[in-house]
Structures are given as C-alpha cells and as structure tokens.
Amino acid sequence: MxxxxxxxxxxxxxxxxxxxxxxxxxxxxxxxxxxxxxxxxxxxxxxxxxxxxxxxxxxxxxxxxxxxxxxxxxxxxxxxxxxxxxxxxxxxxxxxxxxxxxxxxxxxxxxxxxxxxxxxxxxxxxxxxxxxxxxxxxxxxxxxxxxxxxxxxxxxxxxxxxxxxxxxxxxxxxxxxxxxxxxxxxxxxxxxxxxxxxxxxxxxxxxxxxxxxxxxxxxxxxxxxxxxSHIEPQVVEIWGEGVENWVTAHGATLCERAERVGETVFCYTRSSEALLQKLAPHDDLRYSSRPASLEDVFLKLTGRDLRD
Amino acid sequence: MTRFWRPPALSLRFYPVWRRNFLVWKKLAIPAILGNLADPALYMLGLGYGLGGLLREVGGVPYLTFLAAGTVCYSTMNSATFEVLYSGFSRMHVQKTWDAILNAPLTLDDVLFAELLWATSKSLLSGLAILVIVWVMGLAGLGQTLWLIPLIVLIGFCFSGMGLVVTALSPSYDFFMYYFTLAITPMVLLCGVFYPVDQLPPVLQSVSAWLPLTHAIVLARPLVQGGAPQQVATHLLALFAYGALSYYIALVLTRRRLLK
Incomplete structure (x- = not known):
C-alpha cells in the first residue's frame, strides 16, 4: 500500500x-x-x-x-x-x-x-x-x-x-x-x-x-x-447592433445556456457549430468562439455582480 | 476577547527587532546625535542666560543649574515620546514593518517589547547629551550625577510605555496632537521643569504630584544640585509602574488592533 x-x-x-x-x-x-x-x-x-x-x-x-x-x-x-x-x-x-x-x-x-x-x-x-x-x-x-x-x-x-x-x-x-x-x-x-x-x-x-x-x-x-465539471466546453460571445433582435429570435435555443451581460451575450455549449453557422450571415453581429476557461467557471459560480 | 488580555510573553527574541531600529538610527547617527546635543543646549543657554540674568537664583541655585535637572528629564521624555509615537506609528501603520516581522517567528509581544526598549535606548542618548552639557559647562561634577544615568533609563522606559498606548489608539499622525496638548505640554508646565512646583496654586500642585514627570524631576534635581533625593523608592516605583502598566495596556490595545 x-x-x-x-x-x-x-x-x-x-x-x-x-x-x-x-x-x-x-x-x-x-x-x-x-x-x-x-x-x-x-x-x-x-x-x-x-x-x-x-x-x-x-x-x-x-x-x-x-x-x-x-x-x-x-x-x-x-x-x-x-x-x-x-x-x-x-x-x-x-x-x-x-x-x-x-x-x-x-x-x-x-x-x-x-x-x-x-x-x-x-x-x-x-x-x-x-x-x-x-x-x-x-x-x-x-x-x-x-x-x-x-x-x-x-x-x-x-x-x-x-x-x-x-x-x-x-x-x-x-x-x-x-x-x-x-x-x-x-x-x-x-x-x-x-x-x-x-x-x-x-x-x-x-x-x-x-x-x-x-x-x-x-x-x-x-x-x-x-x-x-462546471461548464460547457465551448463559449461563443456575441455582441453588436443586432444583439437585441438575436436574443428575441433565438434566446438560448442554440446553446445549452446563454447569459446576457450588458451588450454581450455569452452562449455556453457543448458544440458551437450550429450556432456559428446561424451567426455567419448576420452582418450586424460580431462574435468570437473560444474554449471555456476557468474565468467562465469562476463567473458562473460567484456571479457577475461587482464586489467592492 | 480574553485572549488579548493574557500577560506579555517576554523573551530575548525582541533583540533582532531592537537591532533593526538601531541599524536604521545608525545610518543617520551623526545628525541625530548633533540634534540631541544642539537642540537642548540652545534651549538651556537661551533660557539659562536670558531668564537666568533676571532671576539669579531659583531654589537656592543659579537658574541654569535649576533648569539643567528639568531639561534632562524633559528631553528624555520628549525623545521617548517622539520615537514611539511618530517612528513607531510609521513602522506599525505606514511602512507595515511590524506586519512583515509578524510573518516571521516573532510575536507582537516581541515587537512591542523591542519598541519599548528601543525608545528607551534612544531616549537614554538624549538624556545623556544633556548630562554631557551639564558636565562640560561645569554645572555639576561627575560624582552623584552618575546616578542620573539609570534614572534616565527609567524615565525613558516610563514615557516609552505611555507613548505606545497612544500609538496603539492612533488612527493617524494627527491624533498625536491630543496627547501633546493634553498630557505632554501640561506636564512640561506643571512638573517643575522651568520653575519649582511650589510656585503653583495648591490645586495644581496636587495634580502635579501624580504626574510621572514630577516623579522624575524630584529625583533628578537633587542629583544635579547636590543633596539627597527624598522618598526615592516611591518615586522610582511610580515611574516604573507608569511604564509597565502602560506597556501592558498598549500591548492589549495593539493585539486588538493587529491580531483581530
């Protein structure tokens, strides 16, 4: 032993x-x-x-x-x-x-x-x-x-x-x-x-x-x-003029979980392909796709409120 | 919070902290010693000759000789007070030197004991400087003025302890003004530095009898002017009690401040 x-x-x-x-x-x-x-x-x-x-x-x-x-x-x-x-x-x-x-x-x-x-x-x-x-x-x-x-x-x-x-x-x-x-x-x-x-x-x-x-x-x-163990592996951040319409149209339907922080929507997903295909034709949206990081876990667990 | 009230745990571990303060002092030792000598020397000469010319004799001796004993005590008190207030507060609150030390295997009891003994050491130099002036000016012979040396140590200990209480309570440097206005200045005026206490109205005389600087001067004056101090044990005990009790109170307050 x-x-x-x-x-x-x-x-x-x-x-x-x-x-x-x-x-x-x-x-x-x-x-x-x-x-x-x-x-x-x-x-x-x-x-x-x-x-x-x-x-x-x-x-x-x-x-x-x-x-x-x-x-x-x-x-x-x-x-x-x-x-x-x-x-x-x-x-x-x-x-x-x-x-x-x-x-x-x-x-x-x-x-x-x-x-x-x-x-x-x-x-x-x-x-x-x-x-x-x-x-x-x-x-x-x-x-x-x-x-x-x-x-x-x-x-x-x-x-x-x-x-x-x-x-x-x-x-x-x-x-x-x-x-x-x-x-x-x-x-x-x-x-x-x-x-x-x-x-x-x-x-x-x-x-x-x-x-x-x-x-x-x-x-x-x-x-x-x-x-x-705490978060989906892919994150797509979406922002730009059309973000309001996008949220109304799709909400969190194209990903497991979506979170809106100010002007940006964070979409957490196991597979981002479908989401990215949907996003591609939108000229009024900007987005970036990246693997989930520790920061995403941290913010999920401790919230996004300011701590002073 | 009973744990803050436990008695001080004194040990030789205070020494590296005392030595740290000594090393800093050593870097500016020459101006410091000149300051110790020049400042009170000018004071004594100015008052001694200025007022001495008008007064001739005070308490049966030339005014300059009268003033010398008071100045030894006053200068020792000031030096100890300034060290634990301004320098001590810098180390505790501004530079966070104590915090750094407390991360090493030292306790706050060690640190505060080191500060107490360091301020006592530094005030010994200030007191000695006046004594040297007394000897050089021939105001008194070596003889029994040598007894002033241990007395200076006790005076330094007393006022270092008292000052540490103020430092422990102080939110900022400005707070020290209260202590100077309410404690130090009244003592300078009531305890017989510049004139005999019996010149004061009876009410003030009875206040004076309780003040630590009075106990110091009552012992120091005969040692400079010749003659034997009266009630030596009482006055020594009073000075020691003021210092030791204050040190303990300061320790409790500083524990509450830093170890909460």
Missing part, C-alpha cells in the same frame, strides 16, 4: 467572525507537500483572512488548523520557522538596501549573520537583483520589489510559501517573471499556497484550486477538472 504523507497544511471546519459577518464560514482544506494550491475568490471572499488564520496571526472562532503537524495558533510561532510569506502589499524596509533587507529579515528567524550572508548571493540571483544589492528600496520598480519580497520570503529556506495575490499590480512582463520563479520553486519541491483573482495565474501555476466565496469553498479540483 502506498504511504500517504500527511498534509503540510490541514484546515478543518474553520470559522472566523467579524461582528455579524462570518468571513470564514466552515472551511476545510488540505495541502500536501510539493503542491501548488490556489485559493480563488472575489474581493471579500475570505482569502486573506484564511491565510492570516493559517499563519496564526489571528485566532479562529471555530475549527482547527495544523501547519507542519503543529496546532495553530498555539504553536504558530514554531510552525512559521518553516514558512515564507509574500504579503499582498510590499512591506519591505524602506530604510535599508536590498541586501540589508534580506539580512535584517533573516535575523528575525534567529539565523546567524554568517548563514544569512551565505544565502544572500543565491537569493539575489533568484530575484534577478544581483546588480541592485546596494540599491535603496525606493529606487526599485514594482516588479523588482515583488521579486525582493519573494526572495525575502525564502531567506529561511522554507518548505511552504504563502503568497497573497503575488502578482497584483504588476505589468505582464513582471508577472511572467514571478510565475517563472514560482515554477522554479515548485521544481525544487517547495509547497505553495497562493491566493489570486487572476484566472490565468491559477490555471498556469496551480495543481489544485479552491474557489471561495462568502467564506466557503464552493468548488475545488484541478483547473481542468473544474472547467470540465
């Missing part, structure tokens, strides 16, 4: 209430070694609170958390010895240079100066900041700061990394660079737990996802499995 390794992070029935609002409302999740686990959800779904609870930075109102088999928050401090954190907002130390940021942060883990100094060249190389070691933080671009924050999270050579929206606010180049680094870490056998609302990020990086809304996990699985 195959030996099943215990999960590095194991959360059972987790609850957290602020005032009358249950921000985390009975959450179960387990993350195994070497996995990249993504927590997806709209703003206010409870993602960041879940991470804070997992780190022992706030006490739950119910349920249990174990991190490296240590109970959290009781033994959170010990568990954090083996954890790295990339917070949502950069909180690098503006009074220090790039190198000093790594040095000072390593000391918080009780590391000896010589040991930290020995790790710094590798961390700088990983972050692509070899030539900026003495630069001040305010001289770095947004992408460089993010990479330094990631390098700082690795100073204690953690087994598990928590990343809270690691690429929010970055341009596409910087985002791809972070993704590449995260894949390198997965290649080294590190475990990643990340929150995001970039579907592409989740699809590219994560082995397993949980879509979260109103403090609960409403769907979970691999990105492919989620698409397969």
């Amino acid at each position: 195959e030996q099943v390794a215990p999960p590095l992070l194991n959360i059972r029935g987790l609850r957290k209430t602020y005032g009358a609002v249950e921000v985390v409302a009975g959450l179960d999740l387990a993350v195994g070694k070497g996995e990249c686990f993504g927590l997806l959800g709209p703003n206010g779904a409870g993602k960041t609170t879940t991470l804070r609870l997992a780190l022992g930075l706030t006490a739950p109102d119910g349920g249990s958390i174990s991190l490296f088999d240590l109970p959290v928050p009781a033994e959170a401090r010990r568990a954090r010895m083996r954890v790295g954190v990339v917070p949502q907002l950069d909180n690098l130390d503006p009074d220090f240079s790039v190198r000093e940021n790594l040095m000072v942060y390593g000391r918080y883990f009780g590391m000896k100066d010589a040991d930290i100094a020995a790790r710094i060249p590798g961390l700088l190389e990983f972050a692509g900041l070899e030539h900026r070691a003495e630069a001040r933080i305010d001289a770095l671009s947004g992408g460089m700061k993010r990479r330094l924050t990631l390098a700082r999270a690795l100073v204690n050579n953690p087994d598990l990394l928590f990343l809270d929206e690691p690429t929010t606010g970055l341009d596409p180049q910087a985002r791809h660079m972070i993704w590449q680094r995260l894949r390198m870490l997965l290649g080294q056998g590190k475990t990643l737990v990340l929150t995001t609302h970039f579907m592409e990020e989740a699809e590219r990086l994560c082995d397993r996802l949980a879509i979260m809304d109103h403090g609960r996990i409403i769907a979970g699985g691999s990105p492919q499995a989620l698409i397969k």
Whole structure:
C-alpha cells in the first residue's frame, strides 16, 4: 500500500467572525507537500483572512488548523520557522538596501549573520537583483520589489510559501517573471499556497484550486477538472447592433445556456457549430468562439455582480 | 476577547527587532546625535542666560543649574515620546514593518517589547547629551550625577510605555496632537521643569504630584544640585509602574488592533 504523507497544511471546519459577518464560514482544506494550491475568490471572499488564520496571526472562532503537524495558533510561532510569506502589499524596509533587507529579515528567524550572508548571493540571483544589492528600496520598480519580497520570503529556506495575490499590480512582463520563479520553486519541491483573482495565474501555476466565496469553498479540483465539471466546453460571445433582435429570435435555443451581460451575450455549449453557422450571415453581429476557461467557471459560480 | 488580555510573553527574541531600529538610527547617527546635543543646549543657554540674568537664583541655585535637572528629564521624555509615537506609528501603520516581522517567528509581544526598549535606548542618548552639557559647562561634577544615568533609563522606559498606548489608539499622525496638548505640554508646565512646583496654586500642585514627570524631576534635581533625593523608592516605583502598566495596556490595545 502506498504511504500517504500527511498534509503540510490541514484546515478543518474553520470559522472566523467579524461582528455579524462570518468571513470564514466552515472551511476545510488540505495541502500536501510539493503542491501548488490556489485559493480563488472575489474581493471579500475570505482569502486573506484564511491565510492570516493559517499563519496564526489571528485566532479562529471555530475549527482547527495544523501547519507542519503543529496546532495553530498555539504553536504558530514554531510552525512559521518553516514558512515564507509574500504579503499582498510590499512591506519591505524602506530604510535599508536590498541586501540589508534580506539580512535584517533573516535575523528575525534567529539565523546567524554568517548563514544569512551565505544565502544572500543565491537569493539575489533568484530575484534577478544581483546588480541592485546596494540599491535603496525606493529606487526599485514594482516588479523588482515583488521579486525582493519573494526572495525575502525564502531567506529561511522554507518548505511552504504563502503568497497573497503575488502578482497584483504588476505589468505582464513582471508577472511572467514571478510565475517563472514560482515554477522554479515548485521544481525544487517547495509547497505553495497562493491566493489570486487572476484566472490565468491559477490555471498556469496551480495543481489544485479552491474557489471561495462568502467564506466557503464552493468548488475545488484541478483547473481542468473544474472547467470540465462546471461548464460547457465551448463559449461563443456575441455582441453588436443586432444583439437585441438575436436574443428575441433565438434566446438560448442554440446553446445549452446563454447569459446576457450588458451588450454581450455569452452562449455556453457543448458544440458551437450550429450556432456559428446561424451567426455567419448576420452582418450586424460580431462574435468570437473560444474554449471555456476557468474565468467562465469562476463567473458562473460567484456571479457577475461587482464586489467592492 | 480574553485572549488579548493574557500577560506579555517576554523573551530575548525582541533583540533582532531592537537591532533593526538601531541599524536604521545608525545610518543617520551623526545628525541625530548633533540634534540631541544642539537642540537642548540652545534651549538651556537661551533660557539659562536670558531668564537666568533676571532671576539669579531659583531654589537656592543659579537658574541654569535649576533648569539643567528639568531639561534632562524633559528631553528624555520628549525623545521617548517622539520615537514611539511618530517612528513607531510609521513602522506599525505606514511602512507595515511590524506586519512583515509578524510573518516571521516573532510575536507582537516581541515587537512591542523591542519598541519599548528601543525608545528607551534612544531616549537614554538624549538624556545623556544633556548630562554631557551639564558636565562640560561645569554645572555639576561627575560624582552623584552618575546616578542620573539609570534614572534616565527609567524615565525613558516610563514615557516609552505611555507613548505606545497612544500609538496603539492612533488612527493617524494627527491624533498625536491630543496627547501633546493634553498630557505632554501640561506636564512640561506643571512638573517643575522651568520653575519649582511650589510656585503653583495648591490645586495644581496636587495634580502635579501624580504626574510621572514630577516623579522624575524630584529625583533628578537633587542629583544635579547636590543633596539627597527624598522618598526615592516611591518615586522610582511610580515611574516604573507608569511604564509597565502602560506597556501592558498598549500591548492589549495593539493585539486588538493587529491580531483581530
């Protein structure tokens, strides 16, 4: 029989209430070694609170958390010895240079100066900041700061990394660079737990996802499995002047499910051929056909209402 | 929320955080030390000679000597207060330095203890700077003024703790004005920095007796002017109690603020 390794992070029935609002409302999740686990959800779904609870930075109102088999928050401090954190907002130390940021942060883990100094060249190389070691933080671009924050999270050579929206606010180049680094870490056998609302990020990086809304996990699985089990494989988007007439004439008859969002009709279907043939002669309609994506699943499950 | 009320868990883990603050200070150490020396020196010279020329003797000593003891305490108080209020608030709320530290294996108890001791250390430098001026100007000999050094540490501890409460409650930098207007300035005027407390009406004298800066000055003044301080244990205990109790309250408030 195959030996099943215990999960590095194991959360059972987790609850957290602020005032009358249950921000985390009975959450179960387990993350195994070497996995990249993504927590997806709209703003206010409870993602960041879940991470804070997992780190022992706030006490739950119910349920249990174990991190490296240590109970959290009781033994959170010990568990954090083996954890790295990339917070949502950069909180690098503006009074220090790039190198000093790594040095000072390593000391918080009780590391000896010589040991930290020995790790710094590798961390700088990983972050692509070899030539900026003495630069001040305010001289770095947004992408460089993010990479330094990631390098700082690795100073204690953690087994598990928590990343809270690691690429929010970055341009596409910087985002791809972070993704590449995260894949390198997965290649080294590190475990990643990340929150995001970039579907592409989740699809590219994560082995397993949980879509979260109103403090609960409403769907979970691999990105492919989620698409397969929650949504029709083809999507045809239709817009243009004639869209009103089209809806009146056909509604959702040519596809399994149609959804109107403002000026655009989304038709979800197992086979789009018949629909596309019907659309072709209409000069007043524009359309595009594409395979269903994680974003379609996300919007289906969490709705299209704005979350502020 | 009883978990916020648990007693502080103090440990040596505070040290890397204290050291972080020290390293930042070290980068600007020379202007900082010059500021420590120049600012109060100008103050003392201006008031000492300006008012001293008119007053001759206050409390049986030259006005400059009278002023020196008050200035040691006042300067220590100010330095500790500014550090935990403005710099502490920056680290807690603006730069989110504390958040970064809390993701490492440190607790808020460690961080706040480090801030308390760091502000105490920094205020020791400010107090010492005045002491150096006192020695250089020959206002007092080394002798028993050396006892001022541990007293400065205690004064710094006291006002660092008190300031941390304000920082814990503060939504923004503007909030600090209340503390200066309602606590710091009244203490400067009521506790005997510039003139003896017995010049005040009895009502104000009885208020003054409860204020921490009074306890500090009552101990510091004889040490500068010669003579033995009275009721040493009471005043020391009062300063320590103000600092320790405030630190605990600040810790509870900061836990509620950051760990909720």
